[in-house]
Amino acid sequence: MTDRVVLLIVTPLVAAFFCLLEKLFPRLPLARSSSLAAVLLDLSLLAGLLPVLRHAPVVYPVGGWGNTVGIVLRFDGLAWLGSLVVLVVVLSSLLFSFGEGRYDPGFYFFLLVLLAGMEGALQTDDLFNLFVFLEIIGLATYTLIAYAQSGPALLASFKYLVLSSAAVGFYLLGVFIFYQATGSLSLERISTSLPARTGAPGAAGISPSLALGTVALVIGVGVRTAFLPFHAWLPEAHGTAPHPISAVLSGAMIKVAFIVLWRILYALRAAPLSRLFLWIGAATAIWGVILALAQLDSKRLLAYHSVSQMGYILAAFGGGTAFSLTASMYHLASHALFKSLLFLSVGSVILATGEASLRRLRGLWRRLPLVLLPFAAASLSIAGLPPWNGFVSKKLIDAGLAGQPAAPALLWGVSVATAASFIKLSGIFRGGLRRPRPGAWPLFPRARPPSAQRPAPSPELPPRPPGGREPPQPGALQYLPLYLLAALCLATGLFPGFWAEALLDLAGGGGPASLPPIYTPAAVAESLLAALLGLGLFLFVMSPPGQAAMGFVRRLHLGFQATMYFLVAGFAALSALYWWLSR
Amino acid sequence: MAGYLIVALLLLGAWGVLAKRNLVKKIIGLNIMDSGIILLFIYRGSLWGGSAPILVDGRTDIVDPVPQALMLTAIVVGVCLTTLGLALAYRIHRRYGTLDIREAERRAEADHD
Numbered sequence: 001m002t003d004r005v006v007l008l009i010v011t012p013l014v015a016a017f018f019c020l021l022e023k024l025f026p027r028l029p030l031a032r033s034s035s036l037a038a039v040l041l042d043l044s045l046l047a048g049l050l051p052v053l054r055h056a057p058v059v060y061p062v063g064g065w066g067n068t069v070g071i072v073l074r075f076d077g078l079a080w081l082g083s084l085v086v087l088v089v090v091l092s093s094l095l096f097s098f099g100e101g102r103y104d105p106g107f108y109f110f111l112l113v114l115l116a117g118m119e120g121a122l123q124t125d126d127l128f129n130l131f132v133f134l135e136i137i138g139l140a141t142y143t144l145i146a147y148a149q150s151g152p153a154l155l156a157s158f159k160y161l162v163l164s165s166a167a168v169g170f171y172l173l174g175v176f177i178f179y180q181a182t183g184s185l186s187l188e189r190i191s192t193s194l195p196a197r198t199g200a201p202g203a204a205g206i207s208p209s210l211a212l213g214t215v216a217l218v219i220g221v222g223v224r225t226a227f228l229p230f231h232a233w234l235p236e237a238h239g240t241a242p243h244p245i246s247a248v249l250s251g252a253m254i255k256v257a258f259i260v261l262w263r264i265l266y267a268l269r270a271a272p273l274s275r276l277f278l279w280i281g282a283a284t285a286i287w288g289v290i291l292a293l294a295q296l297d298s299k300r301l302l303a304y305h306s307v308s309q310m311g312y313i314l315a316a317f318g319g320g321t322a323f324s325l326t327a328s329m330y331h332l333a334s335h336a337l338f339k340s341l342l343f344l345s346v347g348s349v350i351l352a353t354g355e356a357s358l359r360r361l362r363g364l365w366r367r368l369p370l371v372l373l374p375f376a377a378a379s380l381s382i383a384g385l386p387p388w389n390g391f392v393s394k395k396l397i398d399a400g401l402a403g404q405p406a407a408p409a410l411l412w413g414v415s416v417a418t419a420a421s422f423i424k425l426s427g428i429f430r431g432g433l434r435r436p437r438p439g440a441w442p443l444f445p446r447a448r449p450p451s452a453q454r455p456a457p458s459p460e461l462p463p464r465p466p467g468g469r470e471p472p473q474p475g476a477l478q479y480l481p482l483y484l485l486a487a488l489c490l491a492t493g494l495f496p497g498f499w500a501e502a503l504l505d506l507a508g509g510g511g512p513a514s515l516p517p518i519y520t521p522a523a524v525a526e527s528l529l530a531a532l533l534g535l536g537l538f539l540f541v542m543s544p545p546g547q548a549a550m551g552f553v554r555r556l557h558l559g560f561q562a563t564m565y566f567l568v569a570g571f572a573a574l575s576a577l578y579w580w581l582s583r
Numbered sequence: 584m585a586g587y588l589i590v591a592l593l594l595l596g597a598w599g600v601l602a603k604r605n606l607v608k609k610i611i612g613l614n615i616m617d618s619g620i621i622l623l624f625i626y627r628g629s630l631w632g633g634s635a636p637i638l639v640d641g642r643t644d645i646v647d648p649v650p651q652a653l654m655l656t657a658i659v660v661g662v663c664l665t666t667l668g669l670a671l672a673y674r675i676h677r678r679y680g681t682l683d684i685r686e687a688e689r690r691a692e693a694d695h696d
Binding site: 069128131132135138139142143146149151152154155157158159161162165166169172173176179180185559560561564565568 | 593604606613623664668672675678679684685687
């Protein structure tokens with residue numbers, strides 16, 4: 001029975017092998033069928049694990065080696081939620097890439113390796129094994145980002161590779177420090193041997209080397225969750241990857257990194273550091289949304305929103321009560337659903353028009369009405385409007401952070417800017433009824449190129465991968481995941497009580513936390529007010545002074561050298577802060 | 584003494600990754616940093632006992648075998664990363680005609696607009 005846990009990792013790896021066999025037998029559709037079979041099999045395994053989890057986490061020593069020398073997998077409620085989110089997002093992206101139909105077996109191979117890496121990272125209880133899974137995720141990700149081999153994608157992939165490898169260097173240093181201090185690599189054993197060395201958790205001080213080691217581990221994983229000083233890789237990588245990969249990275253990969261971070265922080269009893277994430281998260285949410293508002297590239301705008309929404313999740317995690325942790329898990333799941341839906345629907349638009357710039361995409365409601373509906377669902381979700389899931393999880397976060405000083409107000413401000421930037425993004429569907437009059441207030445002042453002869457959406461497409469064909473118009477297989485995800489967004493928004501109880505149950509039952517009513521008139525009015533203010537902000541952004549300000553904000557994007565220096569500075573600052581806080 | 588030398592090697596690698604703008608030099612810096620970490624683990628493992636970790640005849644003065652096993656894995660991972668990094672650097676050079684990261688970023692931005 002407990003073997004199922006390891007089968008979750010092994011199944012995608014075996015299927016990955018079959019994907020490569022398609023290169024030997026090009027007539028057989030091996031890659032697509034085996035990847036779909038692997039994901040469906042994993043989903044059914046996961047469903048079978050739910051009743052077992054109700055009693056206790058599943059603990060599985062790999063190969064029968066015990067806790068002292070072997071590697072132990074611990075499959076708890078958090079890992080179950082993470083696996084579910086990962087599998088749903090991967091399934092949707094897989095269907096979308098079938099519909100897109102221009103990927104070779106190598107693409108599906110790396111996607112399955114990425115899936116196996118994510119499943120492994122969610123389950124493992126061993127610090128070094130975690131390093132291996134992180135690198136499996138990393139290598140698959142770098143390859144997939146650069147898959148289309150366009151210049152920006154290659155550069156984004158290279159930057160991400162160097163940044164996260166340097167961060168993993170820190171991680172190994174942290175592993176070294178903890179192995180030195182406790183003689184063990186298992187998170188559970190480290191956790192039990194720590195209080196004896198450092199006194200009661202949180203009460204007595206922590207030695208500088210252990211503080212350094214904790215922060216090194218946290219940063220090694222945290223670079224992939226993209227919180228504030230380490231965020232600059234994400235918009236480039238997620239904005240230039242192929243569309244299904246953007247959905248997997250934003251929907252699943254950063255969530256996995258976050259869950260791993262959660263694990264490590266709890267196992268190392270770093271409560272002061274966890275509380276710090278309230279402020280790091282709030283700052284990340286604000287910074288991400290400001291930059292998102294300024295973007296002109298549709299996918300980059302979405303990618304900056306991933307930074308911002310991760311800020312929400314981290315802030316709720318930093319709240320620390322059982323209730324705000326549930327809210328964090330809820331938002332994790334809803335963000336995974338609506339963000340992958342956004343990437344896939346904007347991806348459909350880009351595929352159909354060959355254009356990604358908001359300056360040129362206009363009035364597509366007539367041409368792509370079937371994409372408009374799921375896009376609208378996802379936009380309403382992320383803007384936090386009822387009855388979509390974003391509304392529920394944002395209200396839960398508000399309620400979970402109720403006792404905190406400034407954070408809820410800050411997050412409310414972020415939701416105003418989120419609404420504004422999605423009004424901006426929805427410009428790709430709006431309008432187009434008549435040509436803008438020459439003297440009119442320009443919504444997109446530089447929309448007309450000097451030639452003024454450019455036909456509205458150019459039929460040219462971005463560079464194809466080698467051997468690519470003419471892209472088909474979106475087919476049924478491409479719409480299926482869009483509507484599936486939209487239905488899930490609605491379902492998780494409609495029955496908040498049921499889902500929140502299920503999450504509490506999964507999290508190990510922090511007692512029957514009384515769930516406040518979600519759909520109160522005040523809450524609905526508050527979110528409508530945010531949307532209204534967002535409209536005002538949008539109009540400001542589109543006015544000439546707003547445009548000038550946004551041009552300035554766009555230049556605040558960090559270059560690579562600055563990102564690397566921030567990595568080191570952030571490491572030093574965070575270790576000093578943590579050591580000082582836990583004295 | 585050896586410990587300090589290893590830490591110096593690690594810092595040297597980190598400096599290479601940070602300060603060098605050449606893509607290939609960044610990858611080499613990453614490699615040096617990795618080597619520093621690997622040596623650190625091996626050095627720590629060798630502090631106990633002196634003989635090879637083969638358990639026969641109740642010998643107990645063996646070195647700690649765990650770091651060696653770990654670092655074998657880390658070396659393999661490092662080779663994969665180096666290969667991929669160099670391949671990407673080569674492609675970037677073919678695309679933008681430069682190995683300087685700032686120059687490549689500038690040309691990519693110009694491409695983008």
